[in-house]
Amino acid sequence: GESVGLHLPTLSVQEGDNSIINCAYSNSASDYFIWYKQESGKGPQFIIDIRSNMDKRQGQRVTVLLNKTVKHLSLQIAATQPGDSAVYFCAETAANQAGTALIFGKGTTLSVSS
Amino acid sequence: DAGVTQSPTHLIKTRGQHVTLRCSPISGHKSVSWYQQVLGQGPQFIFQYYEKEERGRGNFPDRFSARQFPNYSSELNVNALLLGDSALYLCASSQGASGGYGYTFGSGTRLTVV
Numbered sequence: 755g756e757s758v759g760l761h762l763p764t765l766s767v768q769e770g771d772n773s774i775i776n777c778a779y780s781n782s783a784s785d786y787f788i789w790y791k792q793e794s795g796k797g798p799q800f801i802i803d804i805r806s807n808m809d810k811r812q813g814q815r816v817t818v819l820l821n822k823t824v825k826h827l828s829l830q831i832a833a834t835q836p837g838d839s840a841v842y843f844c845a846e847t848a849a850n851q852a853g854t855a856l857i858f859g860k861g862t863t864l865s866v867s868s
Numbered sequence: 869d870a871g872v873t874q875s876p877t878h879l880i881k882t883r884g885q886h887v888t889l890r891c892s893p894i895s896g897h898k899s900v901s902w903y904q905q906v907l908g909q910g911p912q913f914i915f916q917y918y919e920k921e922e923r924g925r926g927n928f929p930d931r932f933s934a935r936q937f938p939n940y941s942s943e944l945n946v947n948a949l950l951l952g953d954s955a956l957y958l959c960a961s962s963q964g965a966s967g968g969y970g971y972t973f974g975s976g977t978r979l980t981v982v
Contacts (some may be wrong), residue, residue, distance in 0.1 A: 786969060797872075797958050797973030798911065843910050847968035855901065855924055856968040858910030 761860055769868040773831040777844035777859045782825070784846035788856070789818060789829045792841045801829070801842075831864075839866045870894070872961050872974035880980045881949050889944045889977045893961030899923075900942040901971070902934055903958040911958055917942055918965040946979075954981045 767773050779787065785806040790798035804811045804818045804827075811818050817830040827844050841863050845856040873892045881887050893900050899918040903911035913926035917936035931947045940961075946953055956978050960971040 788968065788971075790973075795975070797960075797975045799973070800971070845910075845968065854966075854968070855913030855916065855926060856903075856911070856971065858912070861910055 762862055763860065764863045764865065766865045766867065767834050769834065769836060769866055771834050773829075773834045773838070773864060773866075775829045775831075775842050775862045775864065777827040777829075777862075779825050779827055779844065779846040779859065780857065781846060781848075783848055784857075786847050787818070787820060787827055788845045788847075789816075789827075790843045790845060790858075791838075792843060792861070794840075798843060827859075834864075834866050836866045836868050839864055872959055872972050874957075874959050874974040874977050876977060877975070878978045878980075880982060883949055883951060883981055885949050887946050887949060887979060889946075889957050889959075889979070891942045891944070891959030891961075891974060893940050893942070893959075894972055897961035897963050897972075898940055899962045899965055900936055900940065901960045901962075902942070902944045903960065903973075904928070905956040905958055905976070907955070914944070916965075923965055949981045951981050954979060 788803045789801040792798045802813045802816050802818050809820050815832045819828045841861040843861045844859040847856050848854045875890045901916040902914040905911040914928050915934045916924040920936045934944045936942045956976040958976045960973045962970040
């Protein structure tokens with residue numbers, strides 16, 4: 755069958771291209787999803803989030819798509835810039851439950867060349 | 869405004885020693901969570917504290933403990949250090965107790981066990 759969007763550990767793009775980073779999440783009970791950007795020597799930085807009652811959300815240059823049927827999340831970055839180079843993680847949680855934790859997916863290292 | 873601050877930024881310990889890591893949350897945030905990030909992987913949940921009470925615990929041995937103080941700052945303690953404890957330890961703060969919602973991460977403490 756056709757692949758929904760495989761996770762790639764690394765992604766190399768040219769400046770100005772659009773980037774798509776994919777993530778598969780694990781828990782059907784998760785209702786809140788976040789994309790983080792992590793630069794070397796720093797903690798994860800919030801990029802965009804989406805709740806399970808939505809399938810698309812847009813921010814500045816970024817769009818998150820959620821496909822609950824196949825438990826798949828993607829991050830689209832428009833007009834990628836060298837400053838976007840970092841490791842990107844998706845994370846899932848049950849947002850309304852106290853004491854629950856973020857579960858992070860496998861990261862994707864984005865390299866942007868100018 | 870100051871973000872989440874962690875101290876120290878780096879430290880080196882010997883196997884079998886004890887270590888204490890500290891975290892100051894964003895002003896007004898009452899919840900602190902701790903995560904361990906081994907090189908090349910996503911962060912893994914260790915503890916969440918809210919209003920000085922433990923609200924969640926990840927799959928870590930009893931050598932790991934934490935507490936939260938009346939000013940909402942927190943300490944993570946690790947006893948009998950093992951080489952495998954070498955990692956970046958991240959602290960995240962949020963206003964409420966809901967898991968993962970409204971998190972802000974600090975830059976972490978890089979622990980090296982030799």
